[in-house]
Amino acid sequence: MGSLEPACVPTLQTLSLSKSFGGLRAVHDVTLSFVRGALHAVIGPNGAGKSTFVNLIAGEIRPSSGSILLEGRDITSTPVHARAHLGIARSFQRTDIFKSLSVLENVRLAAQAVHLPGMRSYATPRMARDLEAKALSALERAGLAHAVRRTAGTLAHGQQRQLEIAMTLASDPKLVMLDEPLAGMGQEEGDRMVELLKSLARDHAVLLIEHDMDFVFKVADTMTVLVEGAILATGTPDAVRASAAVQAAYLGGA
Amino acid sequence: MLPTLFSQLLNGIQYGLLLFLIASGLTLIFGVLGVINLAHGSLFMLGAYTAFLVVRAAGSLWLALPVAIVFGAILGVLLERLLFRHFYRREHLDQVLLTFALILIFEEVRSLVVGNDFHAVPVPAALDFSVPVTSGFSYAAYRFVVIGVCLALALLLIWWVERTRLGATIRAVAENREMVDVLGIDASRVHLTVFAVGTALAMTAGALAAPLTSVYPNMGDGLLIISFVVVVIGGLGSVSGAFWSALLIGLIDTLGKAYGPSLDVGGTGGLLAAAASMSVYILMVVVLLLRPSGLFGGRA
Amino acid sequence: MTDASRMLPRSVVGWIGLGLGALVLAGLPFVASAYYVGLITKAMIAAMFALSLHLLVGGTGLVSLGHGAFYGLAAYVVYLVSPEGAPRPIWMTLPAAITMASLAALLIGALSLRTTGFFFLMVTLAFGQMIFFVFHDTKLGGGTDGAYLGKPLLSAFGLVLDPLSLPRSKRGWPVYYAVLFQLIAVYLFLAYLLSTLFGRTLEGIRINEHRMRALGFNTYAYKVAAFTIAGLLAGIAGHAWSLHTGFVNPELVGWHKSAEALLMILLGGINSLIGAVVGALAYTALGEFAQAAGAYLSAFGSSLGDSVAGRRIVAVGHVLSERKLLIEGIVILLTVLVLRNGITGIGNRGWQEGLAVKNVADDECDDARHRSAAEDGRKRISRIGARGNG
Numbered sequence: 001m002g003s004l005e006p007a008c009v010p011t012l013q014t015l016s017l018s019k020s021f022g023g024l025r026a027v028h029d030v031t032l033s034f035v036r037g038a039l040h041a042v043i044g045p046n047g048a049g050k051s052t053f054v055n056l057i058a059g060e061i062r063p064s065s066g067s068i069l070l071e072g073r074d075i076t077s078t079p080v081h082a083r084a085h086l087g088i089a090r091s092f093q094r095t096d097i098f099k100s101l102s103v104l105e106n107v108r109l110a111a112q113a114v115h116l117p118g119m120r121s122y123a124t125p126r127m128a129r130d131l132e133a134k135a136l137s138a139l140e141r142a143g144l145a146h147a148v149r150r151t152a153g154t155l156a157h158g159q160q161r162q163l164e165i166a167m168t169l170a171s172d173p174k175l176v177m178l179d180e181p182l183a184g185m186g187q188e189e190g191d192r193m194v195e196l197l198k199s200l201a202r203d204h205a206v207l208l209i210e211h212d213m214d215f216v217f218k219v220a221d222t223m224t225v226l227v228e229g230a231i232l233a234t235g236t237p238d239a240v241r242a243s244a245a246v247q248a249a250y251l252g253g254a
Numbered sequence: 255m256l257p258t259l260f261s262q263l264l265n266g267i268q269y270g271l272l273l274f275l276i277a278s279g280l281t282l283i284f285g286v287l288g289v290i291n292l293a294h295g296s297l298f299m300l301g302a303y304t305a306f307l308v309v310r311a312a313g314s315l316w317l318a319l320p321v322a323i324v325f326g327a328i329l330g331v332l333l334e335r336l337l338f339r340h341f342y343r344r345e346h347l348d349q350v351l352l353t354f355a356l357i358l359i360f361e362e363v364r365s366l367v368v369g370n371d372f373h374a375v376p377v378p379a380a381l382d383f384s385v386p387v388t389s390g391f392s393y394a395a396y397r398f399v400v401i402g403v404c405l406a407l408a409l410l411l412i413w414w415v416e417r418t419r420l421g422a423t424i425r426a427v428a429e430n431r432e433m434v435d436v437l438g439i440d441a442s443r444v445h446l447t448v449f450a451v452g453t454a455l456a457m458t459a460g461a462l463a464a465p466l467t468s469v470y471p472n473m474g475d476g477l478l479i480i481s482f483v484v485v486v487i488g489g490l491g492s493v494s495g496a497f498w499s500a501l502l503i504g505l506i507d508t509l510g511k512a513y514g515p516s517l518d519v520g521g522t523g524g525l526l527a528a529a530a531s532m533s534v535y536i537l538m539v540v541v542l543l544l545r546p547s548g549l550f551g552g553r554a
Numbered sequence: 555m556t557d558a559s560r561m562l563p564r565s566v567v568g569w570i571g572l573g574l575g576a577l578v579l580a581g582l583p584f585v586a587s588a589y590y591v592g593l594i595t596k597a598m599i600a601a602m603f604a605l606s607l608h609l610l611v612g613g614t615g616l617v618s619l620g621h622g623a624f625y626g627l628a629a630y631v632v633y634l635v636s637p638e639g640a641p642r643p644i645w646m647t648l649p650a651a652i653t654m655a656s657l658a659a660l661l662i663g664a665l666s667l668r669t670t671g672f673f674f675l676m677v678t679l680a681f682g683q684m685i686f687f688v689f690h691d692t693k694l695g696g697g698t699d700g701a702y703l704g705k706p707l708l709s710a711f712g713l714v715l716d717p718l719s720l721p722r723s724k725r726g727w728p729v730y731y732a733v734l735f736q737l738i739a740v741y742l743f744l745a746y747l748l749s750t751l752f753g754r755t756l757e758g759i760r761i762n763e764h765r766m767r768a769l770g771f772n773t774y775a776y777k778v779a780a781f782t783i784a785g786l787l788a789g790i791a792g793h794a795w796s797l798h799t800g801f802v803n804p805e806l807v808g809w810h811k812s813a814e815a816l817l818m819i820l821l822g823g824i825n826s827l828i829g830a831v832v833g834a835l836a837y838t839a840l841g842e843f844a845q846a847a848g849a850y851l852s853a854f855g856s857s858l859g860d861s862v863a864g865r866r867i868v869a870v871g872h873v874l875s876e877r878k879l880l881i882e883g884i885v886i887l888l889t890v891l892v893l894r895n896g897i898t899g900i901g902n903r904g905w906q907e908g909l910a911v912k913n914v915a916d917d918e919c920d921d922a923r924h925r926s927a928a929e930d931g932r933k934r935i936s937r938i939g940a941r942g943n944g
Contacts, residue, residue: 109754113770122750171770347820350816351816351817351820351886356887358879358883490672536684543668
C-alpha cells in the first residue's frame with residue numbers, strides 16, 4: 001500500500017479484513033475507514049462479528065487475510081501493546097478494569113502505559129504529577145471526578161463503564177473504540193453519554209458498537225451494518241435507515 | 255539387537271498405555287473441572303499398594319483389579335465431595351498446594367500402614383511365563399495381558415466419551431466451560447463422574463503395574479510429571495489426544511532410558527544420558543512454545 | 555489499601571514493628587543456644603527464598619513450580635567454584651552464585667513466560683526437573699548423594715573471620731549475622747522495588763494482565779524482568795544455604811522445594827512482603843514445635859505406664875515428632891482450607907476477592923478464541939435468520 005497525502009489519510013482503515021475460526025467466517029472482507037471528527041457506529045445482530053472486528057483492530061486476534069492501516073501505516077502485525085502506543089484505545093464489552101485498585105490508579109495506569117514508554121522503575125515528581133493530572137482530567141471528562149479515591153470494584157456498573165471510557169481517554173488516543181459502552185446504564189447516564197461521545201468525536205476517530213438504536217441514531221455520523229461478518233450497508237444514518245435491505249434484515253421494517 | 259529393540263518397543267507401548275489410563279483421568283479433571291491435581295500420581299501409588307495388599311491377603315491379582323476400581327471410584331467421590339468441589343474457582347496456587355498436601359498425606363498414610371520397604375508383587379501363576387514371539391525373542395505373558403487390559407479400558411473410555419450422552423456432555427464442557435451455563439448442564443453430576451472415573455482409572459493402572467514395577471515409596475512422583483507432559487502434549491481435556499500422546503511419550507521415554515546410557519560417549523559425565531531421561535520434558539517445553547494447544551487435540 | 559505502598563508499613567507503628575523485629579533477630583544469639591542460632595539461620599534463609607518467590611507470586615501473579623531450581627543452582631555453584639579443600643571467600647562465591655542463578659532465570663523465564671497459567675506452571679516444573687536431572691544423574695555435583703563443600707570464607711577487605719577460631723557456642727554467629735544482614739537487605743530492596751513504578755506495573759499485571767497489555771504495557775518484558783530478579787534473589791538464599799550447611803544435594807533443586815516455598819508464602823500471607831518472612835519463620839517454628847510436642851507427648855505417654863491411653867498418647871507423640879511430612883501435609887491442608895489469607899491476613903477478606911476477581915477474568919480472557927468459540931456456539935444456536943436481500 002502506498003502512502004497517501006497526509007491530509008486525506010483516514011485515522012484507521014481496514015482493507016478486506018477477514019477472520020475465520022475453523023470453518024466459521026466471523027468477519028468477511030470488511031473494508032472501512034474511520035476518520036477523526038466522525039463517530040462511526042458499527043451495528044448488527046448478535047454474533048455478526050462486531051466484537052471480533054474490534055478485536056482485530058486492537059490486535060487481540062490475527063486476521064486470516066486483509067490489512068489494517070493506522071494513518072497509512074500498516075499495523076497488521078503489530079502486537080497489542082504496541083498498538084496502544086500508536087494511538088489505539090478501546091473499552092471492553094465486559095468491564096475489564098482493575099477492581100481492587102482505586103479509580104484514580106486505574107486511569108493513571110492507562111496514562112502511564114502510553115506517556116511513559118519503556119520499562120522504568122522511576123518517575124520524576126514532575127512526570128508523576130503530569131500523569132496524575134492527565135488521569136484526573138480524563139476522569140473529569142468521563143464524569144467520575146467525584147469518585148476518584150474509591151476502589152473501582154465498589155462502583156456501580158454504570159460508573160464502571162464510565163471508568164472504562166476514562167481509561168481510553170487517558171492515553172490521548174487517535175482512535176477510540178467503544179464496545180457497548182451503554183450496557184447497564186440508566187436513562188440519565190445515557191443522556192450524559194450522548195454529550196460525552198459527541199465531544200469525543202470532535203478530537204478523535206470514534207468506533208462505536210452499540211445495540212441501543214435510539215442512542216446510535218443520536219450520536220453517529222456514519223453507520224455500518226454488519227451481518228454474519230460482512231458489510232450489509234454503510235453510510236449516513238439516514239441512508240442506512242432508509243435501506244430496504246437493512247430494514248428487512250435488522251431493523252424489522254420500522 | 256533386534257529382539258531387544260522389539261521388546262523395548264513393546265515395553266514402550268505397554269508403558270504408554272498405562273500412562274494413558276493415568277493421563278486420561280488427569281486431562282478430564284483439568285479440562286472439565288479446571289483443577290490442577292498433583293495428587294494423581296499418588297492415586298497410582300495407592301492402586302499399586304492396594305494390589306499388593308490384596309495379593310498378600312487373598313493371594314489373587316484378579317481380585318485386586320476390581321477392588322482397585324471400586325476403591326478408586328469411592329475415593330474419587332469422597333475427594334470430590336469433601337475437598338475438590340470447594341476449589342473449582344480457587345487460585346492455581348491453592349490447588350497446587352492442596353493437591354501437594356494430598357501427596358504428602360497419602361504417602362505418609364501408606365508409610366504408616368505398610369511401611370517403607372520395597373515389596374515385590376507376584377505375577378499371577380497362570381501368567382508367569384514368556385510367550386515366544388519369534389524364534390529368538392519371547393515376551394512376558396503378563397505384559398501382554400497388561401497391554402490387552404489397558405487397550406480394552408482405553409477403548410471403553412473412548413467409546414464412553416465419544417458415543418454416550420454423558421460423554422458428549424463431558425467433552426462439551428471440557429472444550430468450553432462456558433457452555434455449562436448456556437446449555438443448562440447439571441454440573442455437579444458431571445464433576446462427580448469425572449472425578450470418580452479419573453481416580454478409578456489411575457488406581458487401576460497402579461494395580462496393573464504393581465507386578466511389573468513392585469511397590470515402593472514415592473513411586474507416584476515420577477509418573478505424575480510425565481502424566482502432565484502427556485496431558486499437555488495431547489491437549490487439555492482431550493481423551494483421544496491423551497491416547498496418542500501417551501503412546502508417543504511411553505515410547506520416547508522407554509527408548510530414551512534404554513538407549514540413553516549407551517550414549518554416554520566418554521567424558522560427558524553422563525550429561526547425554528541425563529538428556530535422554532529428560533527427553534520428555536524437553537519435548538513438552540518445545541511443544542508448549544510452538545503449539546500450546548497440544549499436538550493431538552485439545553481446544554480447537 | 556489500593557496501591558503498592560502496602561509493601562512498606564504504612565504507619566509509624568508498622569515501622570517500629572519492623573525495627574523491633576530486626577532488633578530481636580540481632581540480639582537473639584546472645585540469649586539463645588547454638589542450636590537455636592543455627593535453626594533461626596535456616597529460617598532466615600528460608601525467608602529470603604520465600605521473599606524471592608513473593609516477587610513472582612504476590613507481586614506479579616506468576617505461580618512457578620520451578621523456583622527451587624535457582625535456589626539449588628546457586629548452592630551448587632558454590633560447590634563447583636570451590637576447589638577441593640580450599641574454600642573460596644564470599645566475595646567470589648556470592649557473585650558467582652548470583653550470576654548463574656540470574657542467567658538461568660533469564661533464560662528459563664524468557665522461554666517459560668511465553669506461556670501463562672497452567673502451562674506456565676508445567677513449563678517451570680519441567681525446567682526445574684531438567685536441572686534436577688542434571689545434578690541427580692550426572693557426577694557434576696556428587697550425584698544423588700550430594701556433596702560436602704568447604705563453607706565459603708567470610709572475608710572482606712583482607713580480614714578473614716574463621717569460625718573455628720571462635721568458642722564453640724559462638725561458631726554459628728558469623729554466618730548468622732551475615733545471613734541476617736542479607737535478609738534485611740533483600741527485604742528492603744524488595745519493599746523499595748515494589749513501591750516504584752515498576753512494582754506498581756507488576757501489580758497491574760497481577761490483577762489484570764490482559765488489560766495491561768491492551769493499555770500498552772509490554773507485559774512479557776516486565777514478567778521476564780521480575781522472573782530474573784526473583785531468580786537472583788533466590789540465588790542469594792541458595793548461596794546462604796551453602797554458607798550455612800556446607801552441603802548440597804539434588805533435593806535443593808526439586809519441585810518439593812518449590813512447593814515448600816509456595817506453602818511458606820501462603821502460610822504467612824501472599825499479599826504482603828512481611829507475610830513471606832512470617833510464613834518462613836512460622837513454617838520452621840511449626841516443625842520445631844511438632845518435634846518438641848511429640849517428644850513431650852511420648853515421654854508423658856510412657857510415664858502413664860502400660861495403659862491404653864498411655865500407648866495412644868505415645869503413638870500421637872510419635873506421629874508428631876517423626877512424621878514430618880504428614881504434619882506438613884496437614885498444615886498445608888489447613889492453611890489452604892481455613893487460613894486463606896495467611897497468618898498476616900487473618901480477619902482480612904478484601905485481598906482474596908481481588909485475587910479471585912483476577913482469576914475469573916483471567917480464565918475468561920486467557921484465550922480470546924475461547925470467547926469467540928462461545929460466540930460461535932451462540933451464533934449456531936440462535937440463528938436470527940438475518941439474510942439480507944439485495
